[in-house]
Amino acid sequence: MTVKIVGVMSPGDMGSGVGGALKQNGLRVMTALNGRSDTSKKRAAEESFEDVGSLDELVKKCDLILSILVPSEALSFAQEVAEAIVRTRSEVAVADCNAVSPATAMKIGEIITLAGGKYIDAGIIGPSPRRGTAPRFYASGEHASILGELDKKGISVPIMDGPIGRASGLKMVYAALTKGTAALYASTLMTAHSLGLYEALIKEMELSQAGTLAAMNRVKTISAQAFRWIGEMEEIAATFGDAGMSSNIHTGAAETFLQIANSSIGQERVDSVDTSRSLEDSIVAMLIRAD
Numbered sequence: 001m002t003v004k005i006v007g008v009m010s011p012g013d014m015g016s017g018v019g020g021a022l023k024q025n026g027l028r029v030m031t032a033l034n035g036r037s038d039t040s041k042k043r044a045a046e047e048s049f050e051d052v053g054s055l056d057e058l059v060k061k062c063d064l065i066l067s068i069l070v071p072s073e074a075l076s077f078a079q080e081v082a083e084a085i086v087r088t089r090s091e092v093a094v095a096d097c098n099a100v101s102p103a104t105a106m107k108i109g110e111i112i113t114l115a116g117g118k119y120i121d122a123g124i125i126g127p128s129p130r131r132g133t134a135p136r137f138y139a140s141g142e143h144a145s146i147l148g149e150l151d152k153k154g155i156s157v158p159i160m161d162g163p164i165g166r167a168s169g170l171k172m173v174y175a176a177l178t179k180g181t182a183a184l185y186a187s188t189l190m191t192a193h194s195l196g197l198y199e200a201l202i203k204e205m206e207l208s209q210a211g212t213l214a215a216m217n218r219v220k221t222i223s224a225q226a227f228r229w230i231g232e233m234e235e236i237a238a239t240f241g242d243a244g245m246s247s248n249i250h251t252g253a254a255e256t257f258l259q260i261a262n263s264s265i266g267q268e269r270v271d272s273v274d275t276s277r278s279l280e281d282s283i284v285a286m287l288i289r290a291d
Contacts, residue, residue, distance in 0.1 A: 001093075003149040004028060007062035009077065010036060011044040013270045015068040017128030018135070020047035021154025032058040039269075055084040059117075064093045064146055068124070071231035074098040078108040082115035093146045095120035097137060099232040101172055101239040102165030109141065109164045118143040121164040123171025128270075129154055140166035172239040176250060179229050180236070183253035185216045186260065189283045198280060220282035224273040226260035233257060264288040 005028045008019040019029040030050045033041050044051060052058050058065065059081065067077055074096060081094055094117050096108045105121045112119040120143050126135030136156045139147040141164040151157035160166045192201040205213040222229075233254035237247035260266055265285040268274070277285075 001063060001146060003063045003093075003146060005030060005062045005064075006150070007031060007058045007065040007092075008049065009058070009065065009067055010069060011040050011047065011049060012068065013043075013130065014124065014128045014135075015066070016043035016047050016049075017130035018066065018068065018155060019044075019049055021129035021134070022150065023048065025153035027150075027153060030058060030062055055080055056088050059084045059090040059092045060088045062092055064095065064150075066122075067094065067096045067098060069098055070228050071099050071104075071235050074100050075104065075108060075111075078111045082111045082117065085112070085115040085117045089116070091116055091118065093118040093120060093143055095122045095137075095139070095147045096168075097122040097124050099123070099171055099175060099235060100168055101235045101242065102169045103238065103242055104235060105165050105168040118146065119164070120144055120147045121167045122147060123167040123169075123174075125171060125174055138167040138170050140164060140168075169239065172236050175232060176236045176240070179232065180250055180253050181215075182219060182222055183229075183233065183256040186219045186222060186283075186286065187252075187256045189216065189219060189279070190259075190287055193280070193283050193287060198283070217279050220277055220279045221273050221275060222257075223260055223263065223265040223282065223286065224268045224270045226257040226266060229257045230254050230261060260286050262290055264290050266290055 006022055007030045008015045009031060011019060011031055023029045030052050031044050032053055032055050033044060033051045034053050052061060069077055094112045096105060109119040120139055121141045123138045124135050127133055134154060134156050136158055137147060138158050138160055140160040140162055144159050148157045148159050192198045233250045237250040241247035263286045
């Protein structure tokens with residue numbers, strides 16, 4: 001099939017950036033904004049998405065739908081799309097691009113396939129095109145080549161050999177390192193500050209771990225992403241458990257991101273995070289619960 005019309009759900013930071021990049025490369029991009037937040041509507045308008053209103057209209061009009069949500073919404077959204085597919089008798093392709101475990105990806109695949117849709121397992125690595133780079137959408141499964149048609153159209157789409165679960169699994173083990181490390185950095189700095197050892201730790205890091213300290217500085221903006229990463233860490237924990245490894249490391253990471261999301265700066269988002277705030281001020285703010 002030839003993909004000409006892509007549906008993006010939903011137009012958050014990544015979704016709006018991806019949709020905008022696809023539009024710049026000649027594709028029509030649609031979304032369904034009934035019941036969505038004002039922020040999503042604003043981002044969709046900024047990127048000139050076509051709003052078709054309902055999911056029924058989206059599955060009827062699109063060749064491919066990209067599900068780009070927080071992980072906790074992936075299954076419920078798949079069910080909503082499946083119901084729309086059944087109602088409209090559509091055969092739309094649906095790429096679940098969310099940070100979910102291979103087991104969750106297979107459940108979503110069953111839901112979409114039983115409804116009559118074409119399911120693609122996908123995993124995103126890299127920042128939103130809004131940052132000026134093209135993220136990689138790893139794709140696996142029988143219909144991965146459909147998502148592959150978007151390669152070099154604002155995103156990169158490496159096709160992986162093997163069944164559903166390969167792409168989502170790669171995303172899990174990659175994020176286990178990157179975001180898992182961010183959780184370790186944040187929890188370590190928060191603990192050091194609580195013990196009155198923050199300055200002593202920083203001085204020692206300057207002497208012996210300058211490179212690690214430089215990487216730790218990125219912790220000051222994770223308040224904008226912590227709410228998204230809670231579910232992602234839970235999916236990673238499940239992935240590790242299914243592989244016979246301990247799930248406790250990333251269960252703890254999820255708890256750390258939950259604490260940050262519930263802190264005095266937990267309501268910050270990518271478009272509103274205070275990038276001028278110092279690392280120490282960020283750590284202090286993360287230790288204060290929101291009112």
